[in-house]
Structure formats: structure tokens, C-alpha cells
Amino acid sequence: MKHFISPSDVPNIQDLVDEGLAQKANPLADRALGKDKTLVLLFFNSSLRTRLSTQKAGLNLGMNVIVMNVGSDSWQLEFGDGVKMDGNKAEHIKEAAAVIGQYADIIGVRAFAGLTDAEEDYKELVLESFRSLSGVPIVNLESATRHPCQSLADLITIEELKTKTRPKVVLTWAPHIKALPQAVGNSFAEWLNLTEYDFVITNPEGYDLPEAYRGNARVAHNQAEAFEGADFIYAKNWSSYTDYGKVLPGNEDWIISEDKMALTDNAKFMHCLPVRRGLIVEDAVIDSSNSVVIQQAGNRVWSVQAAMKKILGEL
Amino acid sequence: MKHFISPSDVPNIQDLVDEGLAQKANPLADRALGKDKTLVLLFFNSSLRTRLSTQKAGLNLGMNVIVMNVGSDSWQLEFGDGVKMDGNKAEHIKEAAAVIGQYADIIGVRAFAGLTDAEEDYKELVLESFRSLSGVPIVNLESATRHPCQSLADLITIEELKTKTRPKVVLTWAPHIKALPQAVGNSFAEWLNLTEYDFVITNPEGYDLPEAYRGNARVAHNQAEAFEGADFIYAKNWSSYTDYGKVLPGNEDWIISEDKMALTDNAKFMHCLPVRRGLIVEDAVIDSSNSVVIQQAGNRVWSVQAAMKKILGEL
Amino acid sequence: MKHFISPSDVPNIQDLVDEGLAQKANPLADRALGKDKTLVLLFFNSSLRTRLSTQKAGLNLGMNVIVMNVGSDSWQLEFGDGVKMDGNKAEHIKEAAAVIGQYADIIGVRAFAGLTDAEEDYKELVLESFRSLSGVPIVNLESATRHPCQSLADLITIEELKTKTRPKVVLTWAPHIKALPQAVGNSFAEWLNLTEYDFVITNPEGYDLPEAYRGNARVAHNQAEAFEGADFIYAKNWSSYTDYGKVLPGNEDWIISEDKMALTDNAKFMHCLPVRRGLIVEDAVIDSSNSVVIQQAGNRVWSVQAAMKKILGEL
Structure with a gap:
């Protein structure tokens, strides 16, 4: 596996779920693989969760781990092509990505959606820039439209807990006061x-959710109906x-x-x-x-550890 | 030792002071104890001091150390029970503590007093929440009412420097322009x-200081009298x-x-x-x-290293 | 080598450039040197660049590396002598430097110029305070007036790329909208x-640039003339x-x-x-x-790694 940005980077989903379960069973088995490598x-x-679990997974794999908060630790980045950089952005992604690639064997990147321009967000400019410019493998730590480390942990969790060969899994929207990205929903749908x-x-x-992500999944606008007979409720x-980045009135119920x-x-x-x-x-419900x-959050270690093991194996 | 939050977690104070001195004499002796453990x-x-000395102590004990600034690196936490979380707090301590417990073998927590509500502060909500919810040992890196890593370092320092079996130790209030917590004073009194x-x-x-912390210690309101014959002045x-969180007028002298x-x-x-x-x-005075x-600050490494050694020994 | 603050700390520049090239050829050769040492x-x-390359260099040398953002992670520092500290600065450099020296074997410090008072900036108060007060070797990660880790990486890069024994190297000022320090220019001139x-x-x-830094270097106010026959253009x-810290009108060309x-x-x-x-x-130009x-930024690892190797060798 060269990168872990979207499911299309993954040759075999089931194999990766199995790798996650194997890492959980034996967390330090592949420690030699990452020795003297820098994450x-x-x-x-x-x-x-992502910050802690990915550091832990890197250490489990024997890597040196360096963490940086881009905005506060370093410089605001410009992503536009041909821009005269006379604003508040001190560095262009073209240099930043290539430079970080000089120091890293794997780069993990978290960059949320801006939620003002769907087209812009769905281009995945930040992650794709790192993919094309850094020269090293990229791990998606939640991008504008996807959160594969989460989705893989979710599949691992379902695999651990399912009591039927083909459980019914329901992804349900739930209310919030703030406008949140579609990334987790998109990604869960894509992987499921x-x-x-x-x-x-x-x-x-x-x-x-956008069609490209929900694919052929059944979409029900009646929540109660959807819940019937469910084995897993994923909220x-x-x-x-469609009304991009907006919180529509109502739906608190x-x-x-x-x-x-x-x-x-x-369920x-x-x-x-x-x-x-x-x-x-x-x-x-959450206290039941x-x-x-919590088990799901714990599985975040094994999910990203499995993905990075596959990447390290091809370095 | 299960936790290191207050003196009541410590079976034997003198034994812990001795352990601190032993760690100082041989900083890497217990490196195997923390191997593959995450702090x-x-x-x-x-x-x-706490940030650097605790990282160093963890590394001396062979642990992997991960540091997080809760407010800026992750999410604002809600501590209230049964709250509808429609404010600016994105995560509840019930999840946060349990999740971090999935990734950590020991958690160190620094959380100062708010100084607006004595009852609230003296409940030690943050530290006690981590104790009850995380499932792993907690080290107090200064809480609302206590700073045991400091107090233990103070005892180690006095032990190193005392020239009498029973030195006179004076904890003296000194002036400041800002309202500071009682934590260091409370804790020093408790330990002394x-x-x-x-x-x-x-x-x-x-x-x-509150009676529960100063216990039976003599309290003198005449500073000069208290200083007479002192071997150690702890300012x-x-x-x-009593007038909670207030700086009372006067007392610059x-x-x-x-x-x-x-x-x-x-002294x-x-x-x-x-x-x-x-x-x-x-x-x-401070330049004399x-x-x-500085010796006292240096001893912060051995204090928390002794405490964590005891905790690791029972994991 | 005791410190790496200015060229006067370096016994032999060419030897240090060679050491940089040697570290690049064999990054892990001196791993034992930094074992159980704290950076x-x-x-x-x-x-x-400095943040990532210095962490990487420290790890390559086998050291434990601890990173701290002084302003946000810890306390605002006072540098004045004899000051009554009743403002917003909670700690004096006299304590801070000595305390950090208790925990560190080498301290790296980045502290930019304030650009309001030339005399103040050129005193190098922050770096020189750490040098005189911490008791341990100091590495300059860009100070008010110098950036030796950068200059050494620049020399390493020129050494790798030069096709003549005595290439023509031109340091050229280039336009910017913000007032930037003279540190990189000063330092490059000093080293060249x-x-x-x-x-x-x-x-x-x-x-x-100030005479003490540009020394006897030729200064040309006609950019085109200076570029003629150049092998390296350093912008x-x-x-x-002279009009300290000001951006003078014009010169966009x-x-x-x-x-x-x-x-x-x-070139x-x-x-x-x-x-x-x-x-x-x-x-x-930058895309040509x-x-x-990027090669220059990559060499930042070997530059600071060479300097720290020399320091570790004398610990």
C-alpha cells in the first residue's frame, strides 16, 4: 500500500481489517519494521483520538514520531497556483510538502473541510497536495471529505462484535448545533x-450524503423505520x-x-x-x-497501525 | 501505589522520599520497568518544570511519552452530569477520560483551580474524574488544591540539605499581584x-490555608517571629x-x-x-x-520518577 | 565545540561542513553518542524546518528530544536585571535557563529579533542568557541576528553542488511586505x-547589513551587475x-x-x-x-546533526 488516503488506496479491505485485529492481538510484533523511520x-x-492513537501506533511499530500543529507551530500555508503571496500566508504548500518529505518516511495529515465551498473541499487540496508533492506516503488523519482511520476502526469494531454473518448496520444522522463536515459519514458509507x-x-x-460516497447504499428518510432490526446504530x-455547509432548521428529534x-x-x-x-x-444510550x-476509540490504534504496517512493508 | 494524586495515595512518605534519592543516584536503573508503556x-x-521533568522521568523509566495541551490540541471538555452539550464544549470527560485510558498506561494531569468557587475547586473534579473514569493510574501534575510532585521534590531537597535531625521549616506566604491557587501551599503543608x-x-x-490541608501545623500571623531560628524558608x-480567590489589600511587606x-x-x-x-x-535573597x-527544581525529575516507579511496579 | 551560537564557537568551519556531509552519508553512525542524553x-x-530537522537530527544521534513552545506551553519570561516583576511576565530567565539546564544536556533556542530596538536585538539577550545561565551547551535555532544552522546547511549545499573550486556566490536582497529580521542575511554573510x-x-x-556581519564582503547596489557570472543566487x-526594522518604499523590482x-x-x-x-x-525560477x-532544506538535518555531534563529543 502506497498511501492511506481513501479506500481506493487499499487493495483489499478485508485483509486490512484482519491486519488490524492481528495488530491488536500482538501490538509489538512489527516493531522492527519502523525502526529508524520517522513519522x-x-x-x-x-x-x-487521532493524535494519541496515531502516535501510539507509530511507537508500536518502532518509529520515531514527530507531531506538529501546522497553524500555531509553523506557518500558514498557501495552496493557490500562481498566487502573489502578499497576504498572511508565509509558505506555499509546494515548498512545505516537499520539505517535510525530506524529513519524514510517512506523513500523517489532518485537514478539515472549510464548509464554504463544496467544490473546493471535495477537491481534497491539502491531502492531494501532500500526496503529489511530498514524495512520501501519506496517511489521512481526517481530510475534508474522508476519515479512513476512523472507518477502518469502525469495521474492526463491528467485526469484533457482530453476532450474525450479515449484520444490519445503520448510519444515522443526529442533531448538532454547529456545522460539521461530512467526512465521517462519507467515509463510513464508502467503507461499508x-x-x-x-x-x-x-x-x-x-x-x-454526496452520491459518490453513499454509492448504492439505501437511504431512508424515516429514522424509526431504518432502526428496525438493526444490529449496529452508528450516529x-x-x-x-446540497445546501452546502448549512445546519437546516428542525430535526432535533x-x-x-x-x-x-x-x-x-x-443494537x-x-x-x-x-x-x-x-x-x-x-x-x-451512551451510558448503556x-x-x-470506547472500544471503538481504542480500535483507532489498531486501524492506523495496520495501515502504516502495510505502508512500511512497501518502503 | 495505584495513583499519585494526594498523600493518601502514598503508603509511606519516607519510603517515597528515599526512592527519589535512589532514582537521583541512579537515574536509569529502572528503565526496564517502563519499557513499552505509554505515559x-x-x-x-x-x-x-512539570512538563520537562515529567517527560524526562518517563524517558528515564523507559516509557514512551506523549504530551497534549488539552485546550489547544484537542477539545474543550464538559464535566457536568446530565448536561445538554449545546455550548462550546465538544466532548464530555466521561468519554475523554475513558478514551485516553485506552491509549495510556499512566496519565499525568495538570488542571489548576478556577478560583471562583471554592467548593467546586476543592471537589477536584478534573483529577477525580480521570481517577474514576480512565481505568489507569493518574499522576497529579498540579490540581486545583494540590501539587504532590512539587511537595515530594521539596521533601527530597530538605532531606538532602538538612543539617539537623529535626530542622525548622517555615512555609511563608509572600506577596503577588495576581490571584494564585492554594495548591502549592496546601500540598506543602499536607506533606510536611x-x-x-x-x-x-x-x-x-x-x-x-484550609484546615483540612494545614492540619495541626502552627500558624503564625507574625512573619518575623516565625522566621526566628528557621532552617528552611519556603516562600x-x-x-x-476564606475570601475565596481574592488578593486582599496590603501585605506587600x-x-x-x-x-x-x-x-x-x-536558612x-x-x-x-x-x-x-x-x-x-x-x-x-534568591541570588544568594x-x-x-534550582536544586529544588532539579529534584522534580526524581520526585515524579519515584512516584511513577512505584506505580509501574504494581501495573 | 562548547556551543553553536555564532561562527566564533566553531573551531574550523570546513571541518564542520565535512562533518555535515559525513552525517548525511551515514545518518545513524553516531547514534551511541547521544544515548540517554536529553535535547x-x-x-x-x-x-x-528547524523544528523538524533538529528533532530528526537529535533522534539520529540517539538523544531523547523534548520540544516546548515557550510562550504558549510555559510562561512569559522577564530578561531585565533588577526588575520588579509586576507585569505579565511570570518567570525570570535567571531561573528558567538554570532550571532547563537541570533537565537538558543540550538546549536549542529559537528567539527572533523584536525589530524595534537595534541595540537590544544585537545584544542577543535571549541566546546569551541561556549560554551564561543554563550551564549546558546551547544551539542557536535562529536568534535575533544569526541563523547558523541555516548557514551551515547552505555551505553544505554549495559544497555538494559547486562545479568550480571558487564559485561566485551572490546574496541578494529580495522584496517582502513584512519587516523581517536580518538574521539569515547576517549569518550567511558571516559564514561565507x-x-x-x-x-x-x-x-x-x-x-x-551591519558591518560586523558583512565584514569585507563586496556590497553592490546594482542587482543585475552582481548577478553576472554568478554560480549561486541566494535570495x-x-x-x-540603518532605518532599523523598517520596510523602505519601492524595490519591488x-x-x-x-x-x-x-x-x-x-546559477x-x-x-x-x-x-x-x-x-x-x-x-x-523556484520551479526550475x-x-x-528543497535539497537545501533537507541539508538542515545534517547541519545541526554535525554541530550537535561536535558538542556531544565534548560533553
Whole structure:
């Protein structure tokens, strides 16, 4: 595997899930693989799970890990072509990416969507710039439209917990007060479409994920109906794609409640975290024994560790 | 030892002081103990000595060390129970603590007092939340009401420098322009009360430390009297506990001066640092050969290293 | 070598350049030298190349590396003598430097010029305070008036690329919208003056570097003339030294263009980065095959690694 930016970088999804489970069973088995290799993690945005789990995975693989908050530690970056740089951006991505590539064997990058211009965000300018300009493998630590480290951890978690060969997995939109990117929803849909699971997306009208990401997944605008017989409820908020970056009025009743969970087949509750209690989910649901959000977060180590192992193996 | 949050976590204070001295004599002796263990250090507030000395101690013990500034690197945390999270706090401590516990073998936490609500601060919500929710041992890197890594370093320093079996140790309030927490004063009192030293606290009226922390220590409101015959002068400012979080008018003359040091039995001058020169202490005192503040800061490595060694030994 | 603050700390420049090339050829050869040693990197200002390359060099040498952003991670520092510290500065450099010296075997410090008071900046208060007060070797990660890690990397790069025994090297001022320090220009001049190269500085009237740094180097105020027959064009902006810290009106035509590069002897284009495209240099120049800015940035690892190897060798 050359990069880990989108599912199209992954030759075989199931093999990568299995690798994640293998890493979890034996976290230090591949320590020699990363010896004397340098992992540079670049954060354009805040991070807790990704920051900690990726450092830990890098160390487990024997790598030296260097973390940098791009905005505050270094310089604002310009991404435009042919721009006269007379604003507040001190460095162009053309230099920055190539320079960091001089110091790193793998670069991890987190860069959220701006949510003002769909076309701009969906170009994935930051991640794709690092891919094309740095000369080294790139790991997507959540980009404008995708969060593959999360989606792989989600698949690992479902694999660990499923009690049926073909569980019903429901991705449900849930309310939030802020406009959030579509990245986690997009990515979960993309990855689930590559499995054999029974996959349903449910969201209010106006919140359909872009077709290129939801693919042929069933989309239900009736949440209760979608929950029926579900084995896994995966909750996440995202802002509107069609009315780009907007929080549409209403829909507070899409909160994940005990009542709704009662419609499922004793489903596990999943969320990528951080989660707003009382908005996205009722305390009773996330505090119940069916909530697997902590196990899911724990699996973030094995997900990125599996991806980086595959990358290191081809360096 | 399971945690290092307050003296009640410590089975035997003298044994821990001895361990600190042993670590100082042989800093790398226990390197194997922390091998492949992860120490996560969480800073809700600024730090210099604690940040550097704890990283160094962790590395000396062979651990992988990951540092995170909670506010700027990750998300604002909500601590309230049953709150609808529709403000600016993106994550609840219930998830954050449990998640970090997935990645860490030991978590160090710095979280200062807010100084607006005594009851709230003295609940030690942040540290106690991590204790109860993370599932792993917690090291207190200065909490709302205590700073045990500092107090243990202070005891190590006194042990190194004392020339009498039962030296007279004076904790003296000193002036400051800002409202500071009681944590260092509280903690020093708590720990000194567990020794055989002759211990006196001196502070202006209105600045008595809370009884639960100063215990049976003598409190003198006459600074000069308290200094007489002292072997160690430990200076520190704190805001009022009774008029909570306030800087009371006056008391600038409580500065530690050469004149006052002349009242002592050639006492060593101690302060936890950072220290405001010209407010807390005269240059002539802190620059004198009796000032041991740098040695004291150096001992911060051995203090937290001793505590973490005890914790690692029981993992 | 005791410190690496200015060229006067370096016994033999050519030997250090050779050491840089040797480190590049064999990056892990001296790993044992830094084992169990602690490198503390202190940033008073933003950094990308220096931050990453120095961490990497430290790790290559086997050291433990600890990074701290002074302003945001710890406390604002007071540098004045005899000051009553009743402002917003919580700690004096006298304590801070000595304390950090307790935890570090080598300290790297970045502290830019304030650009309001030439005399103040040229005293190099921050770096010289760490030199005199910390008790351990100091590496200059760009100070008010110098950037020796950069200059050494520049010499390494020229050494790698030169096709004549005595190439013509031109340091040229180039336009910028912000007032920048003279550090890189000063330092490059200082170091080049210690080589046998044919060295010319070209800058507009009013931008002459201070005599103590430019030494006997030829200064040409006609850029085109200076470029003739050049083998290396080293571009950099700096604010006026004589009209201290000011950006003088005009001079936008000092941008490095293809036309000007055509005057040279097929010169390599160098810049320390970050660089403002369209202000300092035309895209066509920095994107040409004669641009060596990325190789130059890559050499930052070997430059600081060579300097630290020399320091470690004498610890």
C-alpha cells in the first residue's frame, strides 16, 4: 500500500481489517519494521483520538514520531497556483510538502473541510497536495471529505462484535448545533459499501450524503423505520451537502434515544467521538452496556497501525 | 501505589522520599520497568518544570511519552452530569477520560483551580474524574488544591540539605499581584505534616490555608517571629481561601528580604518557581548562596520518577 | 565545540561542513553518542524546518528530544536585571535557563529579533542568557541576528553542488511586505566570509547589513551587475538595519526573475524558506531545475546533526 488516503488506496479491505485485529492481538510484533523511520504528524485542526492513537501506533511499530500543529507551530500555508503571496500566508504548500518529505518516511495529515465551498473541499487540496508533492506516503488523519482511520476502526469494531454473518448496520444522522463536515459519514458509507453487511443510511431530507460516497447504499428518510432490526446504530452529525455547509432548521428529534434503540435488534451504539451528550445521543444510550464507543476509540490504534504496517512493508 | 494524586495515595512518605534519592543516584536503573508503556501527559494549563521533568522521568523509566495541551490540541471538555452539550464544549470527560485510558498506561494531569468557587475547586473534579473514569493510574501534575510532585521534590531537597535531625521549616506566604491557587501551599503543608520536622506556616490574617490541608501545623500571623531560628524558608503566594480567590489589600511587606532571612538560622531559601522577583523575594535573597531553588527544581525529575516507579511496579 | 551560537564557537568551519556531509552519508553512525542524553528545543517563535530537522537530527544521534513552545506551553519570561516583576511576565530567565539546564544536556533556542530596538536585538539577550545561565551547551535555532544552522546547511549545499573550486556566490536582497529580521542575511554573510568563495552581497540602498556581519564582503547596489557570472543566487529579504526594522518604499523590482537568472552562469537558486512566491521569487525560477531550495532544506538535518555531534563529543 502506497498511501492511506481513501479506500481506493487499499487493495483489499478485508485483509486490512484482519491486519488490524492481528495488530491488536500482538501490538509489538512489527516493531522492527519502523525502526529508524520517522513519522511526522501534521495537524491543521484539533485532535484527541487521532493524535494519541496515531502516535501510539507509530511507537508500536518502532518509529520515531514527530507531531506538529501546522497553524500555531509553523506557518500558514498557501495552496493557490500562481498566487502573489502578499497576504498572511508565509509558505506555499509546494515548498512545505516537499520539505517535510525530506524529513519524514510517512506523513500523517489532518485537514478539515472549510464548509464554504463544496467544490473546493471535495477537491481534497491539502491531502492531494501532500500526496503529489511530498514524495512520501501519506496517511489521512481526517481530510475534508474522508476519515479512513476512523472507518477502518469502525469495521474492526463491528467485526469484533457482530453476532450474525450479515449484520444490519445503520448510519444515522443526529442533531448538532454547529456545522460539521461530512467526512465521517462519507467515509463510513464508502467503507461499508465495500463490505457484505446490510447497510442503511438514514438522515433528514436535505442531508443526503454526496452520491459518490453513499454509492448504492439505501437511504431512508424515516429514522424509526431504518432502526428496525438493526444490529449496529452508528450516529453522526453532518451539515447539508446540497445546501452546502448549512445546519437546516428542525430535526432535533433525530437524537438517539432509548425509545429508538428499542426498535433495534438490541443494537450496539457507535459514534466516532467527540460526541455532544443531550444533542446527538441521550445519556441513557451512551451510558448503556450496548454502547461501544470506547472500544471503538481504542480500535483507532489498531486501524492506523495496520495501515502504516502495510505502508512500511512497501518502503 | 495505584495513583499519585494526594498523600493518601502514598503508603509511606519516607519510603517515597528515599526512592527519589535512589532514582537521583541512579537515574536509569529502572528503565526496564517502563519499557513499552505509554505515559500520556495532559496539560489544561501552562507548565515548564512539570512538563520537562515529567517527560524526562518517563524517558528515564523507559516509557514512551506523549504530551497534549488539552485546550489547544484537542477539545474543550464538559464535566457536568446530565448536561445538554449545546455550548462550546465538544466532548464530555466521561468519554475523554475513558478514551485516553485506552491509549495510556499512566496519565499525568495538570488542571489548576478556577478560583471562583471554592467548593467546586476543592471537589477536584478534573483529577477525580480521570481517577474514576480512565481505568489507569493518574499522576497529579498540579490540581486545583494540590501539587504532590512539587511537595515530594521539596521533601527530597530538605532531606538532602538538612543539617539537623529535626530542622525548622517555615512555609511563608509572600506577596503577588495576581490571584494564585492554594495548591502549592496546601500540598506543602499536607506533606510536611507527615514528617517529623518542626513545621510552621506564616501568613497574613485572611490567608489561612484550609484546615483540612494545614492540619495541626502552627500558624503564625507574625512573619518575623516565625522566621526566628528557621532552617528552611519556603516562600509561596496564594490567594485567600476564606475570601475565596481574592488578593486582599496590603501585605506587600511580606516580601522575603535579606533582613528577614537574617532572623533565621542561616536558612535555605526555597520556592517552587516560577517566582516573581521584587514581589515575592528580593534579588539578593534568591541570588544568594543560600537559595536552593534550582536544586529544588532539579529534584522534580526524581520526585515524579519515584512516584511513577512505584506505580509501574504494581501495573 | 562548547556551543553553536555564532561562527566564533566553531573551531574550523570546513571541518564542520565535512562533518555535515559525513552525517548525511551515514545518518545513524553516531547514534551511541547521544544515548540517554536529553535535547530540549525551545521555540519563542514559529518554526517548520528547524523544528523538524533538529528533532530528526537529535533522534539520529540517539538523544531523547523534548520540544516546548515557550510562550504558549510555559510562561512569559522577564530578561531585565533588577526588575520588579509586576507585569505579565511570570518567570525570570535567571531561573528558567538554570532550571532547563537541570533537565537538558543540550538546549536549542529559537528567539527572533523584536525589530524595534537595534541595540537590544544585537545584544542577543535571549541566546546569551541561556549560554551564561543554563550551564549546558546551547544551539542557536535562529536568534535575533544569526541563523547558523541555516548557514551551515547552505555551505553544505554549495559544497555538494559547486562545479568550480571558487564559485561566485551572490546574496541578494529580495522584496517582502513584512519587516523581517536580518538574521539569515547576517549569518550567511558571516559564514561565507569564512570561505574561499567569491562572495558578493547585493541589496538596495538603505538595506546594507551591519558591518560586523558583512565584514569585507563586496556590497553592490546594482542587482543585475552582481548577478553576472554568478554560480549561486541566494535570495532573502531583510528589513533595514540603518532605518532599523523598517520596510523602505519601492524595490519591488528586486524580485528574482527568469530575466535576472539569465545574467548568471546558469546559477543555482537558493533560499532558506519559507519563501513568498510572487514577491521574493517568480514561480518560474523556484520551479526550475536550477532551484535547489528543497535539497537545501533537507541539508538542515545534517547541519545541526554535525554541530550537535561536535558538542556531544565534548560533553
